[in-house]
Amino acid sequence: MRKVSIQIQSIVGRRSYGCDILFRVIDIQNRQGRSYAILYGEDYRLIADAPFEDLIQVDARLQRKISEQFESLEKQSLQLFRQDIDLIHEKQEYQSSNAYVENYQFFQVPGRVLHLDGDSSYLKKCTALYEKIGVPVYGVHCDEKEMPNKIASFIDHYRPDIMVITGHDAYSKAKGKKSDINAYRHSKYFVETVIEARRKIPHRDQLVIFAGACQSHFESLIHAGANFASSPSRVNIHALDPVYIVAKVAFTPFVDSVNVWDVLRNTLTGEKGLGGVDTKGVLRTGMPFRPVMDEE
Template sequence: MNIKMMDIVGRRSYNCDILFRVIDIQTLNGQKFVILYGEDIRLMADAPYDDLVVINPNVRSKIVQEYKTLEEQSFRLFAQEVDLLKQRQDYEATGGYVQPANYFQMPGRVLHLDGDPDYLQKCMTLYEKIGIPVYGIHCNEKEMPNKIGGLIDQYRPDILVITGHDAYSKSKGKITDINAYRHSKHFVQTVKEARRKIPHLDQLVIFAGACQSHFESLIHAGANFASSPSRINIHALDPVYIVAKISFTPFMESINVWDVLRNTLTGEKGLGGIETKGVLRTGMPYNPVQEEES
């Protein structure tokens, strides 16, 4: 079977449990092997050419639909939560609905760095659907530490997302050894560089990591939320649900970590964090005339 760039494949040795996109085909010591990106999860892998099989379009459609159903369910739960937040804010801002609702809100601004352009586009679509102001930048994971300082100066985000692809390789070391991970050390370096710019955990909220990332190192480096406590795979859209919750929570309130994780597709085995304040700010008066002129 002829496998080409961008084909959707599965690994025979893993019973084709995950759909991958072919991003590179290489030859080493006379043997062909393939570099793979997870199609719906943030996992990077390599496999012998002969271990791969191109996924039948009908099988692929079925798997894609299963993921889509999970995504829609997660979005519905999140939308309900945002609606409840807005109802409570309406009640408080109007003194129990006694005064007119003459206020405006400023959700937290997000800077999202992603090592995968396709995942970045998926995330940008969801940010827009939710209504979060965001700047999305495709950046190779290895280049992120050198670029993050300038990007923070340029965009001045309230929330920073550092993600892409990652994977733990048992053959490279123990699970505690950060050098046994594809990109965890690059994510850690990027978090540290961001914290040199803005040390305070509530002035810049950081999510960092991808599939199987070294969770403890990312948290110790200064991330508020990270993956992956149990070294499992995370869904491509999980970072969006994390930062959306932060973006829509008032800055005077702290966020319970479980409240952030419960509507993600992966949950607490793949995602974790520390108590953090929200970044939503409410102001008044609301002037629709100024909005129309702008």
């Protein structure tokens, strides 16, 4: 690591925190003669700011090393998730074929996801994972502060079964106690967005909502109407954690409930960063499945 001229898009660490998290510089501000950088976490949904003298630019070698560590964790989570989906599929096949007595062909319609993200780069990572898993998704980049005013029109336009409201967040001890929502960077906007979404669709099983980011005010999000939220212990959450949560809901049959622990165990953050309430799945199974062949 070396100290150099910090620019927008530089990858940096904070000296005062032992460079424990990699950040991307997204803005530079001048405050009373000092230069400050506005930072987005590279792998965690955390927003922060820091004076230039506290920043160290991270070289490409260390970036690759840390990136490889996260990729390994992501592969493990994806493998566990796919095992769960395979078990759900086998159960559906068993039931649809009358315990394999009949040779019925069936098809499945997973829930549609509307993913609102305050970070465009995270949105790309998440939509790529949705597509890899096979979840229909509409991805929208939207500033956290604008989400409450836009969510109603998004719901009308996309008509989702599941919605993700996320981006970046952070708790600041200097602004108040952890119980005070005004001490959080974006939690109040996430809460307002959930409230507006529930004005449109009040029932938790008609629209499943995940809301929050790093260190978000978990209790307020759940009380506002979210099915799942972050962060019970005010810890950082991984950028892809919302995808694993809602994908589990998308592939669980609507006649079954999604056990909260079954959802959390395949995330990268776990129960300290994520939580929720028992929720029905949204997957629907139909039959018969008969591919239409074009006439020659």
